[in-house]
Amino acid sequence: MEKIILIFTCFCLGLISLKLWYGNFSKSKRQRKRFRRGVKLEQKAAKFLVSKGFKVVGEQLPFDHTYWVDGEEQISTVNVDYLVEKEGEVFVVEVKSGKSAISIKNRSTRRQLLEYATAIDCDGVYLLDMENKNLQLIEFQFPNRAAIKKSNVNLILFGIIVLLLCYIYYFKCD
Numbered sequence: 001m002e003k004i005i006l007i008f009t010c011f012c013l014g015l016i017s018l019k020l021w022y023g024n025f026s027k028s029k030r031q032r033k034r035f036r037r038g039v040k041l042e043q044k045a046a047k048f049l050v051s052k053g054f055k056v057v058g059e060q061l062p063f064d065h066t067y068w069v070d071g072e073e074q075i076s077t078v079n080v081d082y083l084v085e086k087e088g089e090v091f092v093v094e095v096k097s098g099k100s101a102i103s104i105k106n107r108s109t110r111r112q113l114l115e116y117a118t119a120i121d122c123d124g125v126y127l128l129d130m131e132n133k134n135l136q137l138i139e140f141q142f143p144n145r146a147a148i149k150k151s152n153v154n155l156i157l158f159g160i161i162v163l164l165l166c167y168i169y170y171f172k173c174d
Contacts, residue, residue, distance in 0.1 A: 041130035042081060045095045054084040065119035078119055089123035092116045095130055102129035104138055113138050
């Protein structure tokens with residue numbers, strides 16, 4: 001009886017191990033297939049961009065991005081799919097494929113493009129959906145700190161002018 005229980009337990013453990021191995025194997029196989037498909041679409045992207053009037057300046061380019069944490073300088077590297085030029089302007093192009101990553105509504109995609117827009121000195125960022133051959137210029141609105149400072153200066157100047165007018169009026173009325 002004990003031998004039967006031991007054999008049954010080993011058989012069940014063997015089945016569980018086989019199922020786990022097959023699950024990991026098939027997941028890995030799907031990931032490799034998606035990656036190969038993505039690489040093929042990225043290679044087609046260069047031809048597509050040229051057909052849209054862009055000149056490909058570089059692909060898979062690393063850019064160092066400097067930022068500070070509590071006053072300490074930190075450097076990260078971001079890699080862009082394509083750096084392109086058109087009519088004297090330079091753009092970053094991020095190539096996406098799949099179902100959700102091709103949309104700017106996808107949080108990861110949006111954050112990636114936002115990082116490119118802030119970390120790289122360029123005239124704009126494009127999102128290229130190679131599944132549907134859809135190229136979109138993504139524009140982010142950043143707070144215009146210079147305009148805020150200028151409006152503060154204008155307010156101060158306005159206050160000084162009002163004070164001067166009040167001073168002149170006060171002494172002329174005497």
